[in-house]
Amino acid sequence: MTTVPHGLPGLSLPVIGDIPGLLVPAFALAFVGMVQGAGVSAAFPNPDGTPSNASRDFIGQGSGSILSGLFHGMPAGGSMSATALVAQAGARTRLALFIAGGVMAVVLVVAAGAVGHVAFPALAALLIIVGVGTIRPAEIRSVAKTGPVQATVMIVTLALTIPIPVPQAVLAGVALAIVLFVIEQSNRVVIRQLQLDEHGHIRESDPPDVVPPDEVLMLQPFGSLFFASATTFAEQLPVVTTATRHSVVIFRMRGIDDLGVSIANVIVRYAADLAGADSRLLVNGGEPLLGQLTKNGVLDKIGPHNFYLGNEWHGRTLARADADGRVWIAAQQGSADDLSPPDR
Numbered sequence: 629m630t631t632v633p634h635g636l637p638g639l640s641l642p643v644i645g646d647i648p649g650l651l652v653p654a655f656a657l658a659f660v661g662m663v664q665g666a667g668v669s670a671a672f673p674n675p676d677g678t679p680s681n682a683s684r685d686f687i688g689q690g691s692g693s694i695l696s697g698l699f700h701g702m703p704a705g706g707s708m709s710a711t712a713l714v715a716q717a718g719a720r721t722r723l724a725l726f727i728a729g730g731v732m733a734v735v736l737v738v739a740a741g742a743v744g745h746v747a748f749p750a751l752a753a754l755l756i757i758v759g760v761g762t763i764r765p766a767e768i769r770s771v772a773k774t775g776p777v778q779a780t781v782m783i784v785t786l787a788l789t790i791p792i793p794v795p796q797a798v799l800a801g802v803a804l805a806i807v808l809f810v811i812e813q814s815n816r817v818v819i820r821q822l823q824l825d826e827h828g829h830i831r832e833s834d835p836p837d838v839v840p841p842d843e844v845l846m847l848q849p850f851g852s853l854f855f856a857s858a859t860t861f862a863e864q865l866p867v868v869t870t871a872t873r874h875s876v877v878i879f880r881m882r883g884i885d886d887l888g889v890s891i892a893n894v895i896v897r898y899a900a901d902l903a904g905a906d907s908r909l910l911v912n913g914g915e916p917l918l919g920q921l922t923k924n925g926v927l928d929k930i931g932p933h934n935f936y937l938g939n940e941w942h943g944r945t946l947a948r949a950d951a952d953g954r955v956w957i958a959a960q961q962g963s964a965d966d967l968s969p970p971d972r
Contacts, residue, residue: 634740636733637700654703656795658690659802661705665689668706675720777812781805814856819864822846822880824950828943835864839872839907842961844953846946848880858890865894868901874960875907876953880946882938885916892926899930908956910949912936 669680685706693703714724735743772779785801792800821835823846835847849861866877879895881887887895899909909930911921918937921927927935936949 631744633736635737639698640700642697652799653793653795656798657703657705660795660798661689661693661703662686665706668711672711672715777805777808780808810856813852813854814860817849817851817853817857817860817864819847819849819861822848822946824943824947828947830943830946836866838869839866839875839877839902839905841871841873841875842957844876844878844950844957846878846880846950848882849884853884853891854886854888855890858888858894861891862894862898865898868898868905868907870905872902872905872907874957875902875905876910876957877902877907878910878912878946878949878953881911881913881917882942884913886920887917889924892921892924896926896929899934906960908934908953910934910936910953912938912946912949914938 665685666682669682669685674680689705693705696702696704714728717724719725768782771782781801781804784804785797788797788800819835820832823831823833825831832848835845839845845866847865851857853861877898895909895911902909911917911930911934913921913935915937918927918935921930921935936945938945
C-alpha cells in the first residue's frame with residue numbers, strides 16, 4: 629500500500645539553476661518523443677481521411693510536456709500502445725484524451741485512498757507486461773537484416789541502457805548512427821565513365837587511370853558528395869599527367885544540387901590541373917547547382933562558359949558538351965582559336 633495524495637498538484641515554476649543539468653536528457657527525451665510521435669501518426673491515420681501534420685503533432689507534444697511540467701508532471705510523447713488502447717476503446721477524436729485526463733483527475737480527487745491499496749506486485753507485473761510488449765522480435769530481425777550500420781546502432785544503444793541512463797544512451801545511439809552513416813556514405817562515391825553512341829545511348833564503364841590526350845572524357849559521380857566523401861572523390865578522378873594535352877573532361881552532375889565546399893574545392897583544383905595541361909573541364913548540371921556555383925565563386929574559377937545547363941532531356945546537353953569538346957580539341961590540334969562560349 630502506498631500513500632496517494634488527495635487533490636490535484638499545484639502550480640510549480642521551473643528552477644532556473646536546474647536547467648543546465650537537464651539540457652542533455654531533455655534533448656534526448658524530445659528526440660525520442662518526436663520519433664515515437666511520427667510513428668504513431670503514420671500507424672494511426674485520421675479517421676476522417678485528412679493527412680497528418682507532423683509539425684502540429686510535435687507542437688502539441690511539446691506544449692503538453694511543458695504544461696505537464698508546470699504541475700509536477702512528467703514529459704510525454706506519442707505512445708503506440710496507449711494510442712492503440714484508446715482507438716480500440718472507440719476513440720474517434722483527440723477529445724478522448726482530454727476526457728481520459730479528466731477522469732484521472734476525478735479519481736485522484738475522490739478515490740485517492742482506493743488507488744493507494746493497489747498492490748505493488750500488481751504494478752510491477754503491469755510494468756513487466758508493458759516492457760515485454762515493447763520488444764518486437766520481428767522488428768529486431770528486420771533491423772538486423774537491414775545492414776551492419778543499423779544492427780550496430782541497435783546493439784550498442786541497447787547495451788548502453790544498462791550502465792547509463794536511457795536519455796544518454798539514446799543520444800549516444802544517435803551520435804553513433806550519424807558517425808557510421810557519414811563513414812558509410814563517404815565510401816560509397818563511385819565515378820563512372822560515360823560514352824555516347826551514334827544513337828545517343830549512354831554506356832557506363834570504369835574510368836581510365838589517367839586523362840588521355842586529345843580525347844573527350846565524360847565522368848559521372850554516383851553517391852553522396854559532401855565533405856566526408858571529398859577525399860574518395862578526388863582519389864577516383866583520372867590523374868592529369870604531363871602527357872595529358874588538348875583533352876576535355878566533362879563532369880556530369882545531373883541530379884546533384886549541393887556539392888559542399890570540399891567537393892567544390894576538388895573541382896576547382898582539377899580544373900586548374902587540366903588548364904595547366906592545355907586541357908579543359910566542362911560541368912553539366914541543373915539550375916540549383918548553377919546557382920550554388922555562382923554564389924560560392926566556383927563558376928568564376930572554372931569559367932562560366934564551361935558550365936552546360938541541363939534540361940528535361942536526358943543526355944541532350946551532355947551530347948552538346950561532347951560535340952563542343954571535340955571541336956575544341958580539333959581546333960587545338962590545328963592551332964586555331966579557342967572554342968567560343970556555347971550558345972545558352
